[in-house]
Amino acid sequence: MNRDAAWLVVVLILGGSILALLNSEEDNSNLINIEELTCSPGEVLVSNTSLVEGYECIPFDPHTISHTHPEPVLTVTYVVDDGTLIVVTGSVDHLHPDEITVRADQGGSMSPTTTQPNINRAWSLTLQSTADKVYINITASHDLEQTFSETILVEINRTTSDETNGSNNNTNDDNGNSTDNNAGNETDNGTQNGTDNSTGNETDNGTDEPTGPTQQTYDSTDMGQFWLDVFRCQPGQNITSVDDLTTTAVETHECSVSITLNETHITIVTNGLPDHDFESTLACSQANDCTRAQNYEWTIPRSPVNDTTGDHDSTNCPEANGDYECAAALGEVAIAINGVPFYGPEDGPGGDAVASQHGAYEEDRQPIELGVCHAHNGQGGTFHYHADANCLHWHPEEGETMLDYDISTPAAVAQNTANGSHSAVIGVAMDGYPIYGLWGYDDQMNIVEMKSSYKLKQGETGYNGIDDYIYVQGLGHLDVCNGHFGPTPEFPDGIFHYHSTMMNGEGDMGFPYFLLCYHGETFLGESGGGDDPCAGYGETWGPGIGPPPDGCGGGPGAQLEDVELVSSQSVFSPYTLMMILLLISALIWRKRK
Structure with missing residues (x-):
């Protein structure tokens, strides 16, 4: 084979390789474009051949990934009973508290009362009962994974004996028992005024019957119960x-x-x-x-x-x-x-x-x-x-x-x-x-x-x-x-x-x-970012709400306005560049010969 024939073979091989690489990049252009596209925070890109684009953004579900969590850990913090309404508060320990359901079941024909923890993992339930004895079973569950916490039994006893009052301390049920105990202790304690004080009923003052309604007072150093009592429109209220x-x-x-x-x-x-x-x-x-x-x-x-x-x-x-x-x-x-x-x-x-x-x-x-x-x-x-x-x-x-x-x-x-x-x-x-x-x-x-x-x-x-x-x-x-x-x-x-x-x-x-x-x-x-001028994305500004504050860009995961996306079709791969350089080198070598 003479030198011209050898040169022709080299040129054909290099030229064919370049064409093959360019064609391969063109064939994969759709895939590259899809990978470069982004969805909103909390969404993922998936293929959908029924759409013109061939893809769509859908909400990301972490449970599509094979993983499990420990069962939720339920805690009851306070139980407050006013004789009719019972307020139970607590918290849940779980990686996804927003996916947890807290259920309170009083048994019988009453439907369970449910709620979900807030972002701080705290929850509150309000139930209604006038029974002398109330038994409430409270559980926390992750319904998607079918995991459950241990059940906590809250027992409220509104009977009138002194022995019962002592057992009620376990449920922090002081407010609920105060008025009931006055009437219940009248016949037992008529000659034992010294033991009357054990119920903590300061408004009794030794009289058998109150002269009129009294104003409930509160501790100004702990306003929790006060606001539970004062706020309207809570679950269980009319x-x-x-x-x-x-x-x-x-x-x-x-x-x-x-x-x-x-x-x-x-x-x-x-x-x-x-x-x-x-x-x-x-x-x-x-x-x-x-x-x-x-x-x-x-x-x-x-x-x-x-x-x-x-x-x-x-x-x-x-x-x-x-x-x-x-x-x-x-x-x-x-x-x-x-x-x-x-x-x-x-x-x-x-x-x-x-x-x-x-x-x-x-x-x-x-x-x-x-x-x-x-x-x-x-x-x-x-x-x-x-x-x-x-x-x-x-x-x-x-x-x-x-x-x-x-x-x-x-x-x-x-x-x-x-x-x-x-x-x-x-x-x-x-x-x-x-x-x-x-x-x-x-x-x-x-x-x-x-x-x-x-x-x-x-x-x-x-x-x-x-x-x-x-x-x-x-x-x-x-x-x-x-x-x-x-x-x-x-x-x-x-x-x-x-x-x-x-x-x-x-x-x-x-x-x-x-x-x-x-x-x-x-x-x-x-909360709300304090002095952060860009706080409030998704609440006070963002898609469908309003423009961002000055200097805050487009929000979490968004691109700056002056950044321009360059398509991968206009950029050669390293292999293509190498082939082009070899071809140029061969041409130079041929010319010098």
């Missing part, structure tokens, strides 16, 4: 359907509240719907964006403590001078006992929504209208109170409706609930301290309408509603956060608490209406 009075239809909205506790935290999960008839107002009537169920979850301290750290950002509460953590100017600042959020004083553009409602301020950037109880619906169907909220304890008389609750003037609002008594609790602040209605005790223990200590500044102050007011100590009854320390019916030894206010000490607007800062420490920095 929940009545309510109507949005803005619409022409008769609707059946139902509130929902779930409370779980651990040693330090109280978690409150609600759907944000009220337990009274309400008005969505303009968002509904003009934009068809009416009140609808939400998915709220808040965490507050179980044992509130005063904030003594100082050096806080004072942007939203300049009068506090950094001594206390500011509440949000816009959005949630507290939680009503029906699970509806309390909002700060400002409206969407930043003006004073409540002052606008009563003609003390003219909102010129967007129309604002508050409905009954100084509440309305915001964007996305989020119902909330801006002030007042005392209709939580007001009930229409025969022939009246919720629209008869008088909000015509700030002075008229307090008269809706003026009955000569201290107002009941209407909500809880994010620091765990209670919020009471408009009526409270002054320094002489007189029942008075509580007045705020804020007044309008003189002159122009700009558009921000908060900047319009200055705090004047002693102008009203309350401090810079709109609260004070003192006794309440539930805490006779005193507790720091806030009040709803409609007027200040001079009879003008009662800014900030609920609260402006937190006298106690909060957990706000522990």
Whole structure:
């Protein structure tokens, strides 16, 4: 074979190899494209020949991977019985707590009561029974894997003998037995007043029959039981359907509240719907964006403590001078006992929504209208109170409706609930301290309408509603956060608490209406990312919700906008490049020869 023939063979071999490699890359282009595609977080890419693309993204199920987990470990933390309702709280130890079902079975014809742990693995069940003896079997199960915890038996004995009272301590059932034991011990202990005290019934005082109902009191250093008793709309409670009075239809909205506790935290999960008839107002009537169920979850301290750290950002509460953590100017600042959020004083553009409602301020950037109880619906169907909220304890008389609750003037609002008594609790602040209605005790223990200590500044102050007011100590009854320390019916030894206010000490607007800062420490920095400007993906921004904050990219797993994907078809493999180099080398060698 001469040199030309040998050269031809080399060229044919190298050229054929290059063509074969290029063709192989082209044949696999679809596979490479699929591998380069990404799904949303929590999804995986799978083949689907029925679709044009040939693939689809589906939710990732970790149980498609062959693995098993240990059975769930169930713990019961507290059992509280008031004689009718039984609240059981606890926790579950499992790798996937959101897949666990906790069941409480009372036996007989009653259906089991079920719940699921929250993200902190805590759970709460509310059951109803008036029986003298109640036996509750509680289990936790992973239904998909068919694994079960050991069953925990909770025994509640409401019989009246002293021996029975001693056995009830195992279920932490102190509150439930206190009233029953008074009557049950009358005949046995008539001549043995010294042993009566063993039941801990301080309200008995040796008398056989009480003179009237007594106010239950609580420990201000552990608010868990108090909030379990105060919050409405919990499982097992009587929940009545309510109507949005803005619409022409008769609707059946139902509130929902779930409370779980651990040693330090109280978690409150609600759907944000009220337990009274309400008005969505303009968002509904003009934009068809009416009140609808939400998915709220808040965490507050179980044992509130005063904030003594100082050096806080004072942007939203300049009068506090950094001594206390500011509440949000816009959005949630507290939680009503029906699970509806309390909002700060400002409206969407930043003006004073409540002052606008009563003609003390003219909102010129967007129309604002508050409905009954100084509440309305915001964007996305989020119902909330801006002030007042005392209709939580007001009930229409025969022939009246919720629209008869008088909000015509700030002075008229307090008269809706003026009955000569201290107002009941209407909500809880994010620091765990209670919020009471408009009526409270002054320094002489007189029942008075509580007045705020804020007044309008003189002159122009700009558009921000908060900047319009200055705090004047002693102008009203309350401090810079709109609260004070003192006794309440539930805490006779005193507790720091806030009040709803409609007027200040001079009879003008009662800014900030609920609260402006937190006298106690909060957990706000522990959830939602704290100071992280990119926190809230999937809740406040993300696909289907809204754009990300500036500088936060596209969220978890997303690509930056300036990154361009380059197709693998435009890039040669190392083998192809090697063949091309060999061909070029052969050509150079041929030329030199």
